[in-house]
Amino acid sequence: MTLNLCVLTPNRMIWDSEVKEIILSTNSGQIGVLPNHAPIATAVDIGLLRIRRNCQWLTVALMGGFARISNNEITILGNDAEISTDIDPQEAKQTLEIAEANLSRAEGKRQAIESNLALR
Amino acid sequence: MAMAALRREGRRFLLPTASSAPTIAARSAISNEESCLFGVRSISTQIVRNRMKSVKNIQKITKAMKMVAASKLRGVQIRTEASRGVWQPFIALLGDSPSIDVKKNVIVTVSSDKGLCGGINSTSVKVSKALFKVYSGPEKEPKYVILGEKGKAQLVRDSKDHIMLSVSELQKNPVNYTQVSVLADDILKNVEFDALRVVYNKFRSIVLFIPTVSTILSPETIEKESEAGGSLGDLDLYEIEGGETKSEVLQNLTEFQFSCVMFNAVLENACSELGARMSAMDSSSRNAGEMLDRLTLAYNRTRQASITTELIEIISGASALEG
Numbered sequence: 001m002t003l004n005l006c007v008l009t010p011n012r013m014i015w016d017s018e019v020k021e022i023i024l025s026t027n028s029g030q031i032g033v034l035p036n037h038a039p040i041a042t043a044v045d046i047g048l049l050r051i052r053r054n055c056q057w058l059t060v061a062l063m064g065g066f067a068r069i070s071n072n073e074i075t076i077l078g079n080d081a082e083i084s085t086d087i088d089p090q091e092a093k094q095t096l097e098i099a100e101a102n103l104s105r106a107e108g109k110r111q112a113i114e115s116n117l118a119l120r
Numbered sequence: 121m122a123m124a125a126l127r128r129e130g131r132r133f134l135l136p137t138a139s140s141a142p143t144i145a146a147r148s149a150i151s152n153e154e155s156c157l158f159g160v161r162s163i164s165t166q167i168v169r170n171r172m173k174s175v176k177n178i179q180k181i182t183k184a185m186k187m188v189a190a191s192k193l194r195g196v197q198i199r200t201e202a203s204r205g206v207w208q209p210f211i212a213l214l215g216d217s218p219s220i221d222v223k224k225n226v227i228v229t230v231s232s233d234k235g236l237c238g239g240i241n242s243t244s245v246k247v248s249k250a251l252f253k254v255y256s257g258p259e260k261e262p263k264y265v266i267l268g269e270k271g272k273a274q275l276v277r278d279s280k281d282h283i284m285l286s287v288s289e290l291q292k293n294p295v296n297y298t299q300v301s302v303l304a305d306d307i308l309k310n311v312e313f314d315a316l317r318v319v320y321n322k323f324r325s326i327v328l329f330i331p332t333v334s335t336i337l338s339p340e341t342i343e344k345e346s347e348a349g350g351s352l353g354d355l356d357l358y359e360i361e362g363g364e365t366k367s368e369v370l371q372n373l374t375e376f377q378f379s380c381v382m383f384n385a386v387l388e389n390a391c392s393e394l395g396a397r398m399s400a401m402d403s404s405s406r407n408a409g410e411m412l413d414r415l416t417l418a419y420n421r422t423r424q425a426s427i428t429t430e431l432i433e434i435i436s437g438a439s440a441l442e443g
Binding site: 006008009010011012013041042043065066068075077079080 | 199202203205206209210212296297301369372373376379380383384
């Protein structure tokens with residue numbers, strides 16, 4: 001039993017294949033979704049989306065959006081998203097420092113997420 | 121015969137630097153003098169030559185414009201196709217009801233800023249005006265939001281009071297999602313609506329653009345419809361996570377849907393504009409080429425006719441002098 005996951009942003013499609021489990025963060029905490037989950041529609045916060053495929057976890061940084069789960073089909077629409085392998089750790093660290101200097105909350109969150117991914 | 125001799129003398133005076141073969145030297149200036157001294161007997165070659173030069177310039181310019189449009193089109197086409205997938209989940213969730221009947225309709229017309237792009241702006245405006253008529257009624261009056269200079273120019277003429285907001289210079293920088301979402305936010309803030317109809321030209325291929333209308337319903341309308349049943353009634357099957365109420369989720373959803381649809385619409389219209397400009401410039405440069413061919417024929421004919429006349433005059437003058 002697998003879930004069909006589709007992660008879309010206005011610029012491009014990030015992910016479209018089958019996974020075993022996902023963990024996404026909503027504004028009331030993180031929720032894990034296994035096959036045969038009840039249908040839900042929820043807003044997704046700026047945070048990490050973790051995807052498990054055959055005991056291997058992949059992370060995607062997601063800048064907020066919506067998720068719809070029904071019938072083992074998950075559609076996640078995000079404002080922007082990046083797979084962790086595509087993020088350059090050095091760049092992320094630098095931007096993190098800049099963002100911390102700016103004390104801008106939303107940006108800080110984003111760079112914190114990116115550097116978290118880099119650390120993983 | 122005497123006249124011919126006189127004319128020859130006149131030409132010699134006008135060309136003090138003429139070589140010993142006045143016929144050859146005078147040939148290139150014949151047309152000039154003919155037109156100044158004796159009026160225009162036939163189309164002067166000078167005039168034809170001027171026309172040929174300007175037509176050739178036009179041909180070069182339109183060919184260059186076509187290549188510029190073609191190169192820009194490639195980049196925008198990729199992004200458009202990537203953005204097409206984004207609004208489909210919304211339709212899957214909320215259903216698409218273009219024929220819904222609501223009180224406050226807002227027609228968002230997407231058009232281009234620059235001209236020379238064929239008929240796409242006129243078709244968008246025509247469709248918008250038709251929609252306006254369809255939705256006009258005793259209590260309801262649709263309003264316009266216009267993106268792009270060309271649409272504004274055409275709609276301002278007869279529907280000036282119905283225009284709520286107009287935006288131009290959208291295409292200065294390559295369009296990106298943040299810019300469009302800010303714009304969408306703006307529109308949502310300033311405009312009350314029950315249903316938004318976005319009119320744009322969908323890009324099917326380089327020669328085919330289809331005027332399309334995308335409908336987005338306001339959250340209140342969706343709630344009403346979902347209670348009434350029908351395709352939107354399935355919305356209640358979904359539990360809502362995250363401690364938000366259903367109406368909050370619906371509001372966020374419609375805002376997000378609007379900005380996604382706007383992004384797609386602006387990209388598709390940009391693609392269509394570039395494609396239409398390509399084909400318009402292509403046909404105009406081909407036209408210019410045909411004109412150039414015709415003008416070249418006329419020029420050669422005129423030139424040969426004047427040479428023949430010159431020869432006849434010289435020969436008859438010479439034979440008159442001899443005998």
